[in-house]
Each structure stands twice: as structure tokens, then as C-alpha cells.
Amino acid sequence: MRKIIFIVLWITVCVSESMAQARVILPDSLQVTPRQAPHDHQHEMEEPFDTVNLVLPAATVWYLHPRSGDRLVAAMDTLKHNYQQTTIPDGYSVAGGYLGPIGSPFISKIFFEQDETSHFPFYDAYRPYNKSPEQHLFYNTRVPYANLTYQTAGSRPVKEQRLKALLTTNFGKRLNAGIEGDLISAKGLYRSQENKHNDWSLFGNYLSDKFESHLLASTSTVKQFENGGITDERFILDPESVGENFSTGDIPVKFTNTWNKMKTNHLFFSGKYNIGYNDRSADSLGSGKFVPVASLVITSHYTGQDRRFLSYDTAQVTIEGQAMQRIDQFYTNRYYNTAVDDSVTFSSFKNSVALSLREGFKPWVKFGLTGYIEHEVRNFSMIDSVGGNIGRSKHRENSLFIGGILNKQQGEHFRFNLQANLGMAGADLGEVNLEGEVETAFNLAGKRTELSGHAYLRNITPNYLQKHYHSKYFWWDKELEDVRRAFVGGRLHIPFTNTTVNAGVENLQNYIYFDQERTVAQHAPNVQVLTAGVDQNIRLGVFNWDNRVVYQTSSNQEVIPVPSLSVYSNMYLKALIVNELTFQFGVDAHYHTTYFSPGYEPALLQFYNQREKEIGNYPIATVYANMHLKQTRFFVMLYNAASAVLKPREYFSLPNYPVNPMMFKMGLSVDLHN
Known part of the structure; x- marks a missing residue:
């Protein structure tokens, strides 16, 4: 069925490519600000988006700020x-941990x-594959793309x-x-390790001088x-010692016929109404160019998830004289005796209203200002013990935030972005x-x-599933204190040496994590984490x-374990052949020093701190040839x-x-636009 859908999509693309279209001009009111990467602690502000002198490509692409409605410019893929x-x-980080195949749970080392724990933490391990509204790209095209x-x-x-596949x-x-x-x-390649992802999204936007709207529906x-x-x-470290021929599928594993299933649905809408005036000095022959002064933004976002x-x-x-199911032997506790069937559902309905004053509508207005109020209703459901039988418990909570954004994104020599929000009522009070x-x-x-x-500077209230979780093997109801985090860091880019240096330090109090027992724990004393990194690129002709080198240290490796040194190195030859074909041939490797890296617990779909096995001091290397010809x-x-x-x-x-x-991989990507 999926192949049929993609064949239909491919035919649609070809038909759309064959149809001539008039050139599309973006509205004069387009105001796109540089994207602030939400998960990078050494943020890199991009060049201002000049809507006057810019020669538009086949498509203009942006992310959408979920509260202010600002469009944050992004690069085409x-x-x-x-x-x-x-x-x-491996490409998601200098050093990362995952289960083996693409699509499996992943954690950056x-x-x-590493992001804050979400309200539905089971999906956090799939963040590289997540398609939340904050990570979705919106388009405005001259021609079908x-x-x-x-x-x-x-x-x-x-x-x-x-x-x-993408068609817009x-x-x-x-x-x-x-x-x-x-x-x-x-x-x-290893037994009982298959994974499947099916992600689909429909999206659109309407842009005019006075009204802008964005819509996303995804599953x-x-x-x-x-x-x-x-x-x-031994099957990995010293296969000769096993004394027999085997394939990776023959290596024994803990359990089989076991799986996690998850589903996530998003429905997101953002509408912005611009208030402004017509500047006749910019267009003396017509009614004048519309200049937005202020905007009213309304955003709604529904999320439904289950695991x-x-x-x-x-x-x-029979283990030590006790009869049990085969999978039970790997867990200390069993809170019910039937076959494993744990489920958790979560839903969220979030609405916000924002009022913003636009930057630059007059020469003396040097910054933009946005204030907003946001309300969210969350619903949780999971198994519970009722009268000796397994029933379900339900929980509903509300949260109310107020916040503001003060930013300056125009100009070449000085820019800033200041944000603040405060939980005023409900579960996130304080x-x-x-x-x-x-x-x-x-x-x-x-x-x-x-x-x-x-x-x-953050004071973070623990979320419901950190404090409460019920399942066959893990069951807790805990009182947790607010987490306090303070971070300061910086970045310096030196173009004439092609060098980027960044450093940061963070202090954490009441840090929440999964301990060696694979249950939620909280460490009250302060923990400091320091990082420093250098990106150095060398060019000598085609060579x-x-x-990229990252140094990290933690004042408590049992609470926040990190490798001391992580390195990504890529040595290659790159040349342009016959003025058409870009050819890159080389070898690269990801490496980090040994440390007690996180373990993975399938019953929780979480990474936890373990002190039994050190991982590292081994390069994951590739030999590759990378080519680019026109589109x-x-x-x-x-x-490997x-x-x-x-x-x-x-x-x-x-x-x-x-x-x-070691295995052979290959890939192809084709861009189609008139």
C-alpha cells in the first residue's frame, strides 16, 4: 500500500513539473527572522533575511515560532x-548512542x-525522527517543488x-x-530488532499583508x-573464540516477541493579524507599501500520543526454584502476573494569544516586543491496581503561563533575543x-x-510521568522538587582560519534522572557540567x-555521566568535475573516550545511568563517496x-x-522544480 501511495505521489510530482506556472511573488509584508535553534546551547544566529534585495530561490523555507508566530528562516535541504x-x-551528534539500525532510540552523549524531558517521555528517544510543529518546515514557492x-x-x-517524499x-x-x-x-541485523516508522503530514500557509496563517496535521x-x-x-569482541560459524542473527539476546508501539498525532494552527499603515513614499504610484506595526497572534495545538x-x-x-515467564527473569519486580501489556496515553490542548510590536516599522524602533498568555489542558491515563484487578487511572491537569519576548534581529553588528515566561497557575505554578x-x-x-x-536561568516543575508511573515491572509515585538550571556559554567564529570555538558551563540542582535501578531518582546537591568545543576545517586544494572536538566534564559522573573527549574527524578529497559533478571521497570517524555510557531499558523506553560496563575508545568509521549533479x-x-x-x-x-x-549503504536524493 505504501509503495502505491508513493507511486501516485511521484506521478503527481511529474505532472506538476510539466505544468507551466506564473511566477509567485511573496507578499511585501513577509518578515522572516533568523531561526534560533531550540536544542543548541551554542546558538548560531544566521544572517538577517533581507526581503528587499533578496533574489528568491525556488522556495523560501521557515520554521514557525509556536508563541509569537514569527517565521524563522531555514535552509533548503x-x-x-x-x-x-x-x-x-551517528550523523545526529559527534557522539551518540543507539541500538544499531536506523530508526532505533537515540541519545546524544x-x-x-540533550533536551528537557517532555510530558510524554517515551517519544523522547525518537527526537531525531520527531515531526513536531516546532520542527516542521513551511514553504512558499515560485514553482512546484x-x-x-x-x-x-x-x-x-x-x-x-x-x-x-515532499511535494509543495x-x-x-x-x-x-x-x-x-x-x-x-x-x-x-541482530535478532528481534526490527523497527518501522510511518510519518505523514499535510501542511499549508496563507500569507497576505494583513493576515498570515499556518496549518499542520501530522500522524x-x-x-x-x-x-x-x-x-x-564474545560474539562481537572475539568471534573466533566462539568456535563456530554464525551470523549476527544467531547471537543470543535477552528476549524475543516483545515490542513497543507508539502513535503521535498533531493538529496545529497559527493565525496572525497585522495592524499597520500604507507607506506612500515607498510606492508613489499606488496605494503604498503596507508596513506592519503590531500583530495579534492566536495559536492552537492539539497533541494525542499513546504508547x-x-x-x-x-x-x-524456572529461575532459582521459582516459575515465571521467560521475560520476567530480567526484572526484579512484577506488579501483575499476566503477560506484559502496559499502556500510557497522553493528550494536550494548548492555546495561546500574543500581541507583538514589530521591529523596524519606524527607523527609531530598534527592537520587537511580544507578550503572550498560554493555557494548556493535559490528560494522562495508565494502568492502576483497583481491588486486586488491573484497572486504569486517569489524571487531568491545567497549566497557565504568561511570557514575553524582546528581540532585535535586524542589523549586521548587534542582535539579541531575550525571552521570559512564568507559570502562573495549575501544575506548572512557579x-x-x-x-x-x-x-x-x-x-x-x-x-x-x-x-x-x-x-x-530555569526553575522547572517535574512533569506528571516523572512523578507517577505504573507498569508490570516499574511502579512509582514520588514527590519531586523543582529542578533548577543555570547556564552561560559563548561562541566565537573566526572565518579566516575557518575555526569555531564554543564553551559553556551549567549548574544543576535537584536533577532528575533514571538511576542504576532504572527508576526515577533526584539528586538534590548541585552538579556542574562544563563543555568546550573546537571546530577546525583545513583546506589545501582538493584536500x-x-x-570537531568536544571536551566535557561532570562534577558527578554517577548522576550526569559524560565522555571526557568526543571527536568527529573527516578527511576527504573534493573536486568539481567537468563543471557539473561535485565529487567527494573520503573516510570519517566518530570517537569518544571510555565512560559509563547510559543503558537502555525497553520496558520504559528510557536511557538510564549504569555502572557495570564502560563504552568507548573505538572509532565508528565510514569510507564513502558523495556526489552531486545538478539537482x-x-x-x-x-x-563501520x-x-x-x-x-x-x-x-x-x-x-x-x-x-x-561492516556493511554497504547507498542513497539518492532528487530535487524537482521548474
């Missing part, structure tokens, strides 16, 4: 350089890249595939609509088969978030050098050597190539979870 790295889990991307690795029956077009100069799909099917399903990890590391953990690994075994960013630029050796700083990108890759020459083969990403052995 047309990356030529290192395209192959965007197709593997760089602490400042489409992108088709396909990647594959391995052979049947362990094939790994990902297929992505304008209907006149004001209305845009699009559809996007992202399908992942990874069988997994995502994930089915993750769980094996609990391998039980004998189910099931196991048919119920064969009876929550505080104060955050600021500032950027300046100056000339150094004739080059524009950028210096930026970022700081925040290139890109490096087509193509790569071939030999993944170091395992062919290095012994022992310690290619574990997480304890008991090795990455895939």
Missing part, C-alpha cells in the same frame, strides 16, 4: 557537502544536546530502507499547500521490536524560564568575525580535513569499516547494543 552523514544515526529521497543498506532479510506548491502568490511522508523499515507511528541487548559479548509495551515471550521457565542570546560582529583581518553568547545527490558508503582491521571489535554504542557490523 539541498546539502552537497557530507550528505552521507545525514543518513546514519553530548550533555548540552518536490524532493524524493531513498536510502538502503544490507540485503534481505535484514534490509534497512528509508523513503522520504503555491496556488497564487498567497496560498501554499504540501504533503510530506517519511517511511523507515529496518529489519535489524506518526513507530513499532520497535525489543531484544533487551545481546547476552554474550504500548507488549510481550509474547511468555514461555514458562515554573520560570529566563533566557537570553546576544550576537555581535566585527572585522578581523578583513573578515567578518562573529561572537555570540547564550545564558538561561580537506574537517574536525541530484548520491552516495555510497562502507559503514574500522571493524575489518581493528581487534578486538568493540563497536558497542550502548551496553549490550553493538552497532551494525
Whole structure:
């Protein structure tokens, strides 16, 4: 069925490409500000979006701020350089942990890249694949635009595939609509490791001088088969010692016939009404150019999520004289005796109203100001024990926030963004978030050098599923204190040496995490985390050597474990052939020093702090060729190539979870637009 849908989509793309369309001009009121990356603690403010002198590409692309309704400019997905790295889990961070195949749960081992725990934490492990409204791209196109991307690795029956498709077009100069799909099917080279993702979204926007609106409807399903990890590391570290021929599918694992299922639905709407005047001096022959002075923004966002953990690994075994189901032997507690069937549902309905004063509507107005009020209703449901039977408990809570944004995003030499919000009532009463960013630029050796700083102060109320969770193997109801976080950091980019330096330090109090017992714990004393990083790119003709080095230290490695040193190094040759084909050939590697990396618990779909096994001191390397010809990108890759020459083969990403052995991968991405 999925193949049929994509064939229909492909035919639609081809038909739309063959139809001539009049050129679409964006409305004069388009005000797009630089995107502030929400998860990067060394934020990089991009160049201002000049709506006067800009020569528009085939499509203009932006993210949408969920509260202010501001459009945050983003780059088109047309990356030529290192395209192959965007197709593997390792490419999401300098150092990351995952279960092996693409689409499996992932955690960054760089602490400042880890997000706050969400209200539905089971989906946090899939953040690289998440399609929330804050991460969704909106378009305004001159001509129909489409992108088709396909990647594959391995052979049947362990094939790994990902297929992505995007089609968007304008209907006149004001209305845009699009559809996007992202399908992942990874069988997994190890037993009981298959995962499937089906993500679909419909989106659109309407832009005029006085009214702007955005709409997104998306659905995502994930089915993750769980094996609990391998039980004998000799099959990876020293396969010769096993004394027999075997495939990765023969390596014993903890359990089978067990899986997590998740579903997420989003319905998001944002409407902005602009109040302003017509400037006749800009258009003396007509009614004048519309200049927005203030805006009224209304936003609604519904989220529905559910997660189910099931196991048919119920064969009876006897452990230390006690009869139990086979999967039960891996857990200390059992709160009911039937087969595992845990489920949690969550829904949220969030509405906000904002009033903003626009930056630059007069020469003396040097900044923009936005104030907002936001209300959210959340519903939770999970299993509970009622009269000896397993029933369900339900919980509803409300939250009310007020906040403001003060920013200056125009100008070349000084920009800033200050945000504050306060929980005024309900479950988040007393929550505080104060955050600021500032950027300046100056000339150094004739080059524009950028210096930026970022700081925040947060008082965070624990969410409901951190305080309460009920399942067969884990059951807790806890009183947790507010988490306090204070961070300050900065970034310096030196263009004439192609160097970027960043550093940051954070103090955390009442930090919440999963401990060695795989249950929620809170550490009251202060913990400090320091990070410093250097990006250094070297160019000598066709020879290139890109490096990113991150140093981290934690004052308490049992609470916040981090590797001391993480490195991504990429050495390659890059040349333009016959003025058409860009060819890149090289070898790269991700590496970090040994440390007690997080463990993964399938029954919670969470990463936890373990002190049994150190991971690291082994490069995950690839040999690749990356090509770009006009509107087509193509790569071939030999993944985990170091395992062919290095012994022992310690290619574990997480304890008991090795990455895939050496395998061939390839991918293709085609952009289509008139």
C-alpha cells in the first residue's frame, strides 16, 4: 500500500513539473527572522533575511515560532557537502548512542544536546525522527517543488530502507499547500530488532499583508521490536573464540516477541493579524507599501500520543526454584502476573494569544516586543491496581503561563533575543524560564568575525510521568522538587582560519534522572557540567580535513555521566568535475573516550545511568563517496569499516547494543522544480 501511495505521489510530482506556472511573488509584508535553534546551547544566529534585495530561490523555507508566530528562516535541504552523514544515526551528534539500525532510540552523549524531558517521555528517544510543529518546515514557492529521497543498506532479510517524499506548491502568490511522508523499515541485523516508522503530514500557509496563517496535521507511528541487548559479548569482541560459524542473527539476546508501539498525532494552527499603515513614499504610484506595526497572534495545538509495551515471550521457565515467564527473569519486580501489556496515553490542548510590536516599522524602533498568555489542558491515563484487578487511572491537569519576548534581529553588528515566561497557575505554578542570546560582529583581518553568547536561568516543575508511573515491572509515585538550571556559554567564529570555538558551563540542582535501578531518582546537591568545543576545517586544494572536538566534564559522573573527549574527524578529497559533478571521497570517524555510557531499558523506553560496563575508545568509521549533479545527490558508503582491521571489535554504542557490523549503504536524493 505504501509503495502505491508513493507511486501516485511521484506521478503527481511529474505532472506538476510539466505544468507551466506564473511566477509567485511573496507578499511585501513577509518578515522572516533568523531561526534560533531550540536544542543548541551554542546558538548560531544566521544572517538577517533581507526581503528587499533578496533574489528568491525556488522556495523560501521557515520554521514557525509556536508563541509569537514569527517565521524563522531555514535552509533548503539541498546539502552537497557530507550528505552521507545525514543518513546514519551517528550523523545526529559527534557522539551518540543507539541500538544499531536506523530508526532505533537515540541519545546524544553530548550533555548540552540533550533536551528537557517532555510530558510524554517515551517519544523522547525518537527526537531525531520527531515531526513536531516546532520542527516542521513551511514553504512558499515560485514553482512546484518536490524532493524524493531513498536510502538502503544490507540485503534481505535484514534490509534497512528509508523513503522520504515532499511535494509543495503555491496556488497564487498567497496560498501554499504540501504533503510530506517519511517511511523507515529496518529489519535489524541482530535478532528481534526490527523497527518501522510511518510519518505523514499535510501542511499549508496563507500569507497576505494583513493576515498570515499556518496549518499542520501530522500522524506518526513507530513499532520497535525489543531484544533487551545481546547476552554474550564474545560474539562481537572475539568471534573466533566462539568456535563456530554464525551470523549476527544467531547471537543470543535477552528476549524475543516483545515490542513497543507508539502513535503521535498533531493538529496545529497559527493565525496572525497585522495592524499597520500604507507607506506612500515607498510606492508613489499606488496605494503604498503596507508596513506592519503590531500583530495579534492566536495559536492552537492539539497533541494525542499513546504508547504500548507488549510481550509474547511468555514461555514458562524456572529461575532459582521459582516459575515465571521467560521475560520476567530480567526484572526484579512484577506488579501483575499476566503477560506484559502496559499502556500510557497522553493528550494536550494548548492555546495561546500574543500581541507583538514589530521591529523596524519606524527607523527609531530598534527592537520587537511580544507578550503572550498560554493555557494548556493535559490528560494522562495508565494502568492502576483497583481491588486486586488491573484497572486504569486517569489524571487531568491545567497549566497557565504568561511570557514575553524582546528581540532585535535586524542589523549586521548587534542582535539579541531575550525571552521570559512564568507559570502562573495549575501544575506548572512557579515554573520560570529566563533566557537570553546576544550576537555581535566585527572585522578581523578583513573578515567578518562573529561572537555570540547564550545564558538561561530555569526553575522547572517535574512533569506528571516523572512523578507517577505504573507498569508490570516499574511502579512509582514520588514527590519531586523543582529542578533548577543555570547556564552561560559563548561562541566565537573566526572565518579566516575557518575555526569555531564554543564553551559553556551549567549548574544543576535537584536533577532528575533514571538511576542504576532504572527508576526515577533526584539528586538534590548541585552538579556542574562544563563543555568546550573546537571546530577546525583545513583546506589545501582538493584536500580537506574537517574536525570537531568536544571536551566535557561532570562534577558527578554517577548522576550526569559524560565522555571526557568526543571527536568527529573527516578527511576527504573534493573536486568539481567537468563543471557539473561535485565529487567527494573520503573516510570519517566518530570517537569518544571510555565512560559509563547510559543503558537502555525497553520496558520504559528510557536511557538510564549504569555502572557495570564502560563504552568507548573505538572509532565508528565510514569510507564513502558523495556526489552531486545538478539537482541530484548520491552516495555510497562502507559503514563501520574500522571493524575489518581493528581487534578486538568493540563497536558497542550502548551496553549490550553493538552497532551494525561492516556493511554497504547507498542513497539518492532528487530535487524537482521548474
